[in-house]
Every structure is written in C-alpha cells, then in structure tokens.
Amino acid sequence: MKKKILVVDDEMVIVNLxxxxxxxxxxxxxxxxxxxxxxxxAKDDEPDLIILDINMSGMFGxxxxxxxxxxxxxxxxxxxxxxxxxxxxxxxxxxxxxxGHTIFTKPFDNDVLLNKVKELIG
Numbered sequence: 001m002k003k004k005i006l007v008v009d010d011e012m013v014i015v016n017l018x019x020x021x022x023x024x025x026x027x028x029x030x031x032x033x034x035x036x037x038x039x040x041x042a043k044d045d046e047p048d049l050i051i052l053d054i055n056m057s058g059m060f061g062x063x064x065x066x067x068x069x070x071x072x073x074x075x076x077x078x079x080x081x082x083x084x085x086x087x088x089x090x091x092x093x094x095x096x097x098x099x100g101h102t103i104f105t106k107p108f109d110n111d112v113l114l115n116k117v118k119e120l121i122g
Contacts, residue, residue: 003121004028006047008038008064009082010056014106018051021110022117035059039067042074048121054083054103065101078120080113082106 005027007018012033019029030045032038035058042050050068054061061081068074084106102116 002026002028003048004030004045005049005051005117005121006030006032006038006041006045007051008032008035008041008056008061009051009053010034010058011053014053014082021114025114027117035061035064038064042068042077043071046073047077049117050077050079052079052081054081078102080104080116080120082108 005018005022007015007022007029008031009015009018010033015031015033019031022029030041030047032041035056038050038052039059041047052061052064061083065079065081068077068079079101081101081103082105083103102120104113104116
C-alpha cells in the first residue's frame with residue numbers, strides 16, 4: 001500500500017510542486033490550503049507524514065502541530081515544516097522550539113526533501 005502524505009500550504013505553487021514530486025515517487029498525496037483545513041484532513045485521512053508550512057493565514061503551522069500532538073490518532077505522525085521566512089540560522093534556532101521535527105527553508109532542494117521523506121516513512 002502506498003504511503004500517504006498530507007501537504008498543508010497556502011501557496012498553491014508549493015502544493016502543486018510537492019504533489020507532483022511525491023506522486024511521481026510513488027506516494028499518495030492529499031492537500032490542504034490552511035491550518036484548520038489541514039487539521040481536518042489529518043484527523044480524517046490519517047496520513048503517514050505531514051508537510052506543513054509554518055506561516056499560513058488562519059492558523060500558523062506551529063499551532064497546527066501542537067493540536068495534532070494532543071490527538072491520539074495524529075500525535076505519532078511525523079511532520080516536516082516548510083518556511084520561506086527564515087534563514088538557515090533562524091531555522092536551526094526554531095528546531096529547538098519544534099524539537100524532533102525537521103525544518104526546510106523555501107526554496108528547498110527536491111532531492112534532499114524527498115530523501116528525508118524516504119528516511120521518515122520509506
């Protein structure tokens with residue numbers, strides 16, 4: 001059975017890029033364009049991995065992550081955060097706040113991101 005990835009980002013260009021990348025590498029992809037919508041999709045679809053933008057309208061990705069960690073059926077799902085608003089140094093600092101999660105800055109290297117996904121869910 002194909003692994004399922006939920007992509008949550010309010011930039012449709014990023015959503016489409018990630019959807020194409022992951023589907024062409026054998027993953028099923030579901031999408032959401034806001035934090036609240038992402039929460040609903042995560043609870044309903046129980047993906048194997050979530051790609052989550054940090055800065056979105058409606059609800060920041062960090063807040064989405066906190067809610068997901070409080071729900072039994074979603075707390076185990078690994079999350080990769082994306083952000084276009086931090087440099088590498090700030091991202092390293094944010095890793096301490098988001099302990100255990102991976103953070104990629106936009107623009108990201110598709111191969112590096114794909115390798116991280118494979119490492120996390122196969």
